[in-house]
Amino acid sequence: MKSIQIAIDGPASSGKSTVAKIIAKAFDYTYLDTGAMYRAVTYLALRHQLTQDDTAEILSLLEEHPIAFGRNKEGEQLVFVGDVDITHAIREHQVTNNVSWVSALAPIREKLVDLQRKIAVQGGIVMDGRDIGTVVLPEAELKVFLVASVEERALRRFRENQEKGIPTDLERLKEEIALRDYKDSTRAVSPLKAADDAITFDTTGVSIEGVVEFISEKAKEILDKQSN
Numbered sequence: 001m002k003s004i005q006i007a008i009d010g011p012a013s014s015g016k017s018t019v020a021k022i023i024a025k026a027f028d029y030t031y032l033d034t035g036a037m038y039r040a041v042t043y044l045a046l047r048h049q050l051t052q053d054d055t056a057e058i059l060s061l062l063e064e065h066p067i068a069f070g071r072n073k074e075g076e077q078l079v080f081v082g083d084v085d086i087t088h089a090i091r092e093h094q095v096t097n098n099v100s101w102v103s104a105l106a107p108i109r110e111k112l113v114d115l116q117r118k119i120a121v122q123g124g125i126v127m128d129g130r131d132i133g134t135v136v137l138p139e140a141e142l143k144v145f146l147v148a149s150v151e152e153r154a155l156r157r158f159r160e161n162q163e164k165g166i167p168t169d170l171e172r173l174k175e176e177i178a179l180r181d182y183k184d185s186t187r188a189v190s191p192l193k194a195a196d197d198a199i200t201f202d203t204t205g206v207s208i209e210g211v212v213e214f215i216s217e218k219a220k221e222i223l224d225k226q227s228n
C-alpha cells in the first residue's frame, strides 16, 4: 500500500507529539518531532553562551554536532547532538524559555527544514511542529492543526510534570504557554498557522484516544481513496 505524509501542527502542549507518536506506530511510519530539533539547537546555543547575534556560530556548532534520533530499550525516542544524549536536557525550563528566539532565526530554520524534508522522502511519515503543513511538507496528503485552550494545555503539562515529580506553578505555566503561542504566531519567518488545506481540530475536552481516532480515520480515508 502507498504511504502518505501526515503533518500535525499546533501550539505548545496541544498534544501533537503524543498523538503523532501513536499514529506513526499504528501505521508503521517514521515519526519526526521537529520541536525536538529546534530544542536541540537551543541547547547547543545555550551551552556555548550564544545569542541571536551569533547565527553563523550556531550553524557551525550544528555541523560539528549533528542532530540524531535513536531509541532506548523501551522504544522511546532519544535525541542526540553528536553523541551526547540530550533527550531530557531539551525539556528543561531554560531550553523551553529560549527556543522561541532560536526558532525565529531564518538560517537555522532553513537548515532544519532541509533536514526534515530529507527524512520525509524515506517513506510514510508523521511529522509534528508549527510549519509542517505550511512550509516543510506543503504537499502532505493529510494536514491537521490541533488547538486547545491555554487553560487545558497548561493543565495537561501541569499533570505531566506532577507525574514526573517536577514542582510546577500552574499560573506561571499558563503565562509561559500564552507567551510562547504569541512568539510562535507573530514571528516573521514561518509563523505558527494552519495551512489553508489543514483540518483544524479543537482537542479541548477530547481524550488522546479521541484525537488519535479522528486523525487515523482521516488517514485511512485517504489511503482507501488512493488504492481505489
Ligand code: DC
Residues within 6 Å of the ligand: 012, 013, 034, 035, 036, 038, 039, 099, 100, 103, 128, 129, 130, 131, 132, 180, 184
Ligand atoms: O513542539 P515543541 O513545544 O517541542 O517546540 C519547541 C519550539 O520549537 C516551539 O516553541 C517553536 C519551535 N518550533 C518551530 O518553530 N517550528 C517547528 N516546526 C517546531 C517547533
